[in-house]
Amino acid sequence: MKKQRIVVKIGSSSLTDDIGNIVDEKIADHTSAIAAMKQQGHEVIVVSSGAVAAGFRALGYPSRPKVMAARQASAAVGQSLLIQRYISHLSPKGITAAQMLLTKGDFYSKGRFQNFYTSMTELLNRGAVPIINENDSISIEELTYGDNDMLSALVSGFLQADGLVILTDINGLYDSNPKTNPGAKRFNFVPIISDEMLEAAGGSGSSVGTGGMKSKLLAADKAQSLGVSVFIGNGFGERKLLDILEGKGDGTYIGAPMQQHMQRKKQWLAHHAKPSGMIAVDAGAEKAILKGGKSLLPVGIIAVNGLFDALDVVDVRNTNGDLLGRGQVFYSSIDLEKVKGLPGPEAKAYSINERAEVIHRDNWVTLKNKG
Numbered sequence: 349m350k351k352q353r354i355v356v357k358i359g360s361s362s363l364t365d366d367i368g369n370i371v372d373e374k375i376a377d378h379t380s381a382i383a384a385m386k387q388q389g390h391e392v393i394v395v396s397s398g399a400v401a402a403g404f405r406a407l408g409y410p411s412r413p414k415v416m417a418a419r420q421a422s423a424a425v426g427q428s429l430l431i432q433r434y435i436s437h438l439s440p441k442g443i444t445a446a447q448m449l450l451t452k453g454d455f456y457s458k459g460r461f462q463n464f465y466t467s468m469t470e471l472l473n474r475g476a477v478p479i480i481n482e483n484d485s486i487s488i489e490e491l492t493y494g495d496n497d498m499l500s501a502l503v504s505g506f507l508q509a510d511g512l513v514i515l516t517d518i519n520g521l522y523d524s525n526p527k528t529n530p531g532a533k534r535f536n537f538v539p540i541i542s543d544e545m546l547e548a549a550g551g552s553g554s555s556v557g558t559g560g561m562k563s564k565l566l567a568a569d570k571a572q573s574l575g576v577s578v579f580i581g582n583g584f585g586e587r588k589l590l591d592i593l594e595g596k597g598d599g600t601y602i603g604a605p606m607q608q609h610m611q612r613k614k615q616w617l618a619h620h621a622k623p624s625g626m627i628a629v630d631a632g633a634e635k636a637i638l639k640g641g642k643s644l645l646p647v648g649i650i651a652v653n654g655l656f657d658a659l660d661v662v663d664v665r666n667t668n669g670d671l672l673g674r675g676q677v678f679y680s681s682i683d684l685e686k687v688k689g690l691p692g693p694e695a696k697a698y699s700i701n702e703r704a705e706v707i708h709r710d711n712w713v714t715l716k717n718k719g
């Protein structure tokens with residue numbers, strides 16, 4: 349089999365018990381499976397939850413805390429305990445583990461986004477296994493991923509992985525929660541996530557997990573939109589990840605393998621960049637950018653909202669207010685006010701781009717019909 353790049357997300361319930369102990373046998377099982385993958389030449393990137401679950405007890409909390417400050421404090425304790433265990437199981441196998449703690453803010457900035465890519469590539473080239481978690485201790489409540497399902501989907505898209513494996517305490521997606529409905533039936537393969545599946549997916553089944561199946565499905569949907577196929581399930585023993593790769597995993601496969609990955613720059617625009625303003629365009633411009641694959645020109649601009657600089661990211665809407673997409677502009681908002689509605693030659697003096705384009709099609713991502 350061709351060398352694969354696989355992101356493996358491991359949920360809290362697959363690392364700890366309900367009272368906040370890291371279960372060594374669980375880490376031993378995951379790390380032996382990671383080592384077997386590495387031995388076959390595959391690249392493995394781990395997105396590991398469990399910091400809060402592994403830390404709350406040492407600080408005297410009776411159960412996984414819900415208050416932000418208590419969660420942050422627990423994560424600070426638990427993250428180091430977790431990484432210690434990963435290292436102690438991986439290093440005897442000759443594998444170097446590398447901790448990477450991310451916040452949502454790290455993805456907003458294009459520079460930090462690129463730095464993350466550079467260091468990740470270097471770690472993978474050197475044969476290390478990056479172990480990623482959200483930096484819970486410093487994340488601001490409104491800006492957290494919360495559970496790691498969505499973070500793992502974004503990381504797998506960003507690294508243009510061949511697959512995302514979401515390891516959890518249940519062997520796949522069922523038509524209703526099997527913990528409350530013993531007659532529930534499992535899906536072995538799901539081409540796309542439907543609204544009915546999202547409705548049937550419930551919350552967490554343990555006191556340490558957070559998102560439940562719903563957040564896994566939302567994450568799988570996101571990964572698929574970025575060109576990454578997904579597996580949700582579990583399994584035991586050193587062959588479990590290899591079995592998943594070979595189509596013999598105990599769980600649900602979502603989406604066909606070998607899909608087209610979304611370009612990294614477009615992923616940044618679509619999912620991470622924070623728009624600094626909004627531009628409204630007329631029907632002709634809407635057609636040109638959505639149907640003709642053209643760049644956006646000043647002549648189609650009818651309104652400019654917000655204060656932004658050239659190279660900032662802005663949302664583009666039509667006259668009904670529908671979001672069409674998002675792009676990086678070649679004009680500041682002040683200059684765009686002066687050139688809106690003008691033909692190219694007259695607008696050129698204000699643009700930092702030779703051809704007077706407002707948004708070049710390479711710096712554009714269409715978001716229409718995606719909510």
Ligand SMILES: Nc1ncnc2c1ncn2[C@@H]1O[C@H](COP(=O)(O)OP(=O)(O)O)[C@@H](O)[C@H]1O
Nearest residue numbers: 359360361516522525550552553557559560561
């Ligand atoms: N339709 C469903 N199919 C399978 N599991 C479901 C479904 N709805 C809810 N669940 C629950 O989702 C849980 C897994 O999510 P979660 O507890 O957040 O795990 P993790 O800690 O691995 O992220 C399962 O234990 C199960 O109880």
Ligand SMILES: N[C@@H](CCC(=O)OP(=O)(O)O)C(=O)O
Nearest residue numbers: 360397398399400495558559
């Ligand atoms: N970043 C958090 C993840 C929280 C969490 O419980 O996530 P999950 O088990 O994936 O539903 C932690 O490490 O505790």
